[in-house]
Amino acid sequence: MSAAAWLLAAPALWAGYTWGSHALTLGSVWRGPRAGRKVTLTFDDGPDPEHTPRVLDILAAHGARATFFLIGERVARAGALVRRIAASGHDLGNHTWNHRSLWLAGPRETARQVNQGHEAISQAAGAPPRFFRPPWGMTNLALFSVLRGLGTPCVFWTVQTEGHRPASPGLQVERARCRLGPGAILDLHDADGVPGAGSRLVEALPAMIGMLGAEGYSLVPLSDLL
Numbered sequence: 001m002s003a004a005a006w007l008l009a010a011p012a013l014w015a016g017y018t019w020g021s022h023a024l025t026l027g028s029v030w031r032g033p034r035a036g037r038k039v040t041l042t043f044d045d046g047p048d049p050e051h052t053p054r055v056l057d058i059l060a061a062h063g064a065r066a067t068f069f070l071i072g073e074r075v076a077r078a079g080a081l082v083r084r085i086a087a088s089g090h091d092l093g094n095h096t097w098n099h100r101s102l103w104l105a106g107p108r109e110t111a112r113q114v115n116q117g118h119e120a121i122s123q124a125a126g127a128p129p130r131f132f133r134p135p136w137g138m139t140n141l142a143l144f145s146v147l148r149g150l151g152t153p154c155v156f157w158t159v160q161t162e163g164h165r166p167a168s169p170g171l172q173v174e175r176a177r178c179r180l181g182p183g184a185i186l187d188l189h190d191a192d193g194v195p196g197a198g199s200r201l202v203e204a205l206p207a208m209i210g211m212l213g214a215e216g217y218s219l220v221p222l223s224d225l226l
């Protein structure tokens with residue numbers, strides 16, 4: 001292999017885009033056991049002062065528990081909201097310090113993103129987060145040893161109802177219904193990464209929970225599913 005070819009290949013070897021290189025994500029979680037009819041709703045990118053309280057109200061009204069993957073920088077500004085999430089029986093997960101893509105991040109920056117997010121959640125909630133999810137599902141080789149050190153498994157998702165492009169509330173419910181199965185982990189967003197994501201989610205959520213109930217699924221946090 002020529003020097004130029006190695007230069008081109010090195011970033012691809014270092015970084016793993018999750019859909020393309022599952023070998024780098026061995027030991028990670030994509031879904032729970034298929035036995036039983038349990039699914040988990042996961043909410044990324046909060047806490048959001050406007051949308052997260054509404055999501056908590058909707059979950060409480062339906063007796064549903066879920067898992068929230070929080071961004072450390074936002075956690076540091078919203079301690080009371082983080083404590084409310086935890087006190088409502090939901091699991092907390094780490095979604096890095098400030099949602100930087102870990103793709104091509106070096107070992108030091110990778111560790112900083114994970115550890116600062118972990119620490120912010122631990123301080124706000126009084127207990128450490130139990131899971132980790134990388135922003136956009138982007139990983140690198142350094143990530144997994146950092147996660148092993150913290151004892152937080154890397155959790156991706158089975159179903160994403162809205163990706164990089166906006167999806168209407170109706171389409172999100174339909175995608176959830178079509179791609180559903182026992183043990184599914186649904187990836188939802190209660191804050192705006194994609195503009196308007198939080199509002200669309202709040203609108204979609206009651207119908208989504210109703211559909212899941214009608215299909216006979218119980219909604220449990222990741223610690224119960226896995």
Ligand SMILES: [Zn+2]
Nearest residue numbers: 044045135136
């Ligand atoms: Zn995210």
